Amino acid sequence: MASTSGPEAASVPVLKDLTIENITENVHRINSQCADPRFKYVMERLVSHLHDFARETRLSFEEWMAAIKFLTEVGQICTDVRQEFILLSDIVGLSLLVDSIDHPKPPSSTEGTVLGPFHTHDASTLPNGTPISADPNGDPLLVLCSVKTMSGDPVAGVKVDVWETDSHGKYDVQYDDRGDKADGRAVIHTDEEGVFWFNAIVPVPYPIPNDGPVGKLLERLGRHCWRPSHMHFMFEKSGFDHLVTALYIRGSDYETSDAVFGVKESLIVGLDTVSSKLAKQYNVKEGTKLLKYDFVLVTDEETKKLRHDEAVKAMHALGREGMMIINGLPVPDVD
Amino acid sequence: MASTSGPEAASVPVLKDLTIENITENVHRINSQCADPRFKYVMERLVSHLHDFARETRLSFEEWMAAIKFLTEVGQICTDVRQEFILLSDIVGLSLLVDSIDHPKPPSSTEGTVLGPFHTHDASTLPNGTPISADPNGDPLLVLCSVKTMSGDPVAGVKVDVWETDSHGKYDVQYDDRGDKADGRAVIHTDEEGVFWFNAIVPVPYPIPNDGPVGKLLERLGRHCWRPSHMHFMFEKSGFDHLVTALYIRGSDYETSDAVFGVKESLIVGLDTVSSKLAKQYNVKEGTKLLKYDFVLVTDEETKKLRHDEAVKAMHALGREGMMIINGLPVPDVD
Incomplete structure (x- = not known):
């Protein structure tokens, strides 16, 4: 040893x-x-x-020891499908902050938000128009979105990860008997017009896992553990900055007190209903709820420049003008 | 759930x-x-x-994710006998700092130092003069100490916890087959003259557990994982501030680069040898190595006052004069 x-x-x-x-x-x-x-x-x-x-x-020693015990419990409750340290980072606003720093967004591009602990890498790759949720109790929802560049050009072939809970507010991985059968999640690609669409269910508010140490911490802080209704999206395409974001349904409970600080005004969307024309085009019932959004991606190059500029500003504010900025990250000027 | x-x-x-x-x-x-x-x-x-x-x-997101993984590993390697978060706290100097804040010491009293992760609550209570180590390969050491008040009066009936490694630099709990048989540790009480003594072995330098995430962190930092030769002491007696400390053997390797920042000049002691007179009195061989030290305890009352005064000073430095200090701890002045 x-x-x-x-x-x-x-x-x-x-x-x-x-x-x-x-x-x-x-x-x-x-x-x-x-x-x-x-x-x-x-x-x-x-x-x-x-x-x-x-x-x-x-x-105090007692407070330090309580912190040691708390962190140990956080570590020990983690499994392949439960990441309590990410949850902890989420509820103290660190996750949102790190995303904002690492993926700076120019005005008019789509803002990012927290990844959360429920993304997986085993979602099926589905063609546009496929249902992603097997939950028969969910309120049907057509999700019809586009992906564009900052100058308004459609981006084809973007890999889009989407994930949401079932109608009980639970992700598939929160069920013990889930096995390998992913549900409420999919990987979809934008078509030649930069459009992607799929059938889902209307998201519902849900409590973040609150049966562990992070739940106890929220209780001690007098905070609730709820997230407002939302659907997660992640965008990947070579040449563009990775975008992790979510859309929030306007008017949802907890819209202004999200337990993980994920809501941004630009990501709140009111639901519409499917017209007869759209119903035919996308093969869903007229009147079905509709979520529409135009996502705007930022190129790697633009992001790199923004990241660099913001790091320079931050080092200036810190009085550390001597730092080098390498790949957007401050590094002491070593000789 | x-x-x-x-x-x-x-x-x-x-x-x-x-x-x-x-x-x-x-x-x-x-x-x-x-x-x-x-x-x-x-x-x-x-x-x-x-x-x-x-x-x-x-x-960056990657650095944040590396931190999440690191903390998870730290939590998951913890067991009943291994506390990797305490080790982490130790190697970043936090443990020493918290002890210094919570147990402020006036000049001329014995300074505290890190508890470390190897104290247990199952050491046998032994009469003065008992051997605490069963290791036949250790260099025999007579430990002969006293406990006094700040004004020099002996303190009788102090509960003294002592613990040290064996001659291989391992604590009993680091052996898988230890079971309930504590070794290299004991609880002893001071006699009417405030004196306590026992037979031990000369402490040796040892590496802190370095097969886990904290060991990897030290490696990444270019740091060694060694502690200089030392013996742990913990003192408890009603009316006196709990003292967690250690004595360091002068001239030991790593005396000036302790991996857990525990060494203080006042706690470094040169070893002596047992005279023929002492040999008879304490029933050991003449020439046996001798560790002598006079510990000075601080009353609860003195500690409380010091803790309060230092908290007031710290709040002043922070520009938060409005804080109340309750039991030495700053608390916002709530109305």
Whole structure:
């Protein structure tokens, strides 16, 4: 398990006599041995914030131990189909923040939002027009969308991942007997006009999994665990920035208090109903509920430039003008 | 698993249109429903620092996902006898910091240090003079210590927990076949003169468990995983502040680069040898190695006052003079 001897002491930075005040710089000093400058910077910021957090709260041993136990429980409840750390990240707004930083969107493009813990990689690839939900109790919904560039040109051949809950507000993976049979999810591709469509059910509000440590945390915070009605979408096409987003149904309960901070005004959509013309064209009953949306993708190039510019601005705000920005990520200027 | 309906939307703070800039205040707003003001403050500082960390590093989705995976692995390797989150806290200096904040020490009292993950609650209570280690390969050591008050008076009846590794640098709990048989650890009480003594073995440097995610993190940071030779001590007596500390053997390898930031100058002790007089008195061979130390405990009252004063100072530095300090912990002044 353990190696039997360590490095020569002479090669290692010297620490001694650690205090509340000097512990942070000492941890930075010993971490300065890291050969990866980006990782070193991330750890420097992490340790600084972690220590400042403890100093500013005067964190007690009991609170620290409660945090250790909480994090252990979060880790131990995770399985192949349950990711409680993502859920934790979601309910403290970190997931939304990281998505916004990593996938900056120019005005008039479609905004991103939280991925959530329920995306899987085993959805069937279906032709346009296929039903994605086998739930007979759901309210039928025709989803009819397009994908365009910033200049309004249709984008053909985009891989679109869609996923939603059943009418009980549960994803397929939340059922023990799901097995390999994906339901309420599909991979669909846009046609030559950049259009994709499928039959689904009207999304319903649902509680995020609240029988674990994250549920207990929400309770302790006096917060509810509900998400408003929404459907998830993920877009992939070479040359375009990966877009993870969702559409929210206008007027849904919890529209303004989403437990995972996913709602953005531009992603809220009112439902329409299918006209007789559309009913014939898409082979659904007239009057069926209709979700229409035009997604706008951003090219990799535009995203890269925006990411870079925003990183430069952030380093300026932090007073760290000396940082290099490599692939949009700040890295100390090493000599 | 999930409840079937949530709260009335009207009772919940309103969120919408979250951005990189406003997400933090929005999370604070929704967490403001928390009924426990101390917990609300801790979460406010935690969320602020977590978000600032992401903004200052421009944390990428890939890095975030690596962190999610890392934390999950840390949680999943934990067992009844392995606490990887404590180890993680140790190697980023958080454990030392929390101990220093929660157990402030006036000059001339014995400083505290990290508890580490190897303390157990099943050590045998032994009379003074008993051997605590069954390891025949260890270098015999007489440990002869006293416990005094700040004014120099002996403290009788102190419960002293001691624990150390065997001569291979392993704690008993690191062996799969340990069962209920504690070794290298004991609970001893000070006598009427405030003295306690026992037979042990000379501590050796050892690597902290490095076959898990924390070991990989140390490797990535270019850091070694070694601790210098030391013996753990924990003191409990009603009326005195709980003292968790350790003595470090002067000249040990890694004395100045302890992987868990535990070494303090005042806790480094040179070994002596047992004189013929002491040998007779304590029934050991003349020339046996000797570890002598006078521990000085601080009363609960003194600690409480210090903790309060340091919290006031910290809130002043943070520009939060309006905070109440309750039991040494800052709490927002709620009306």
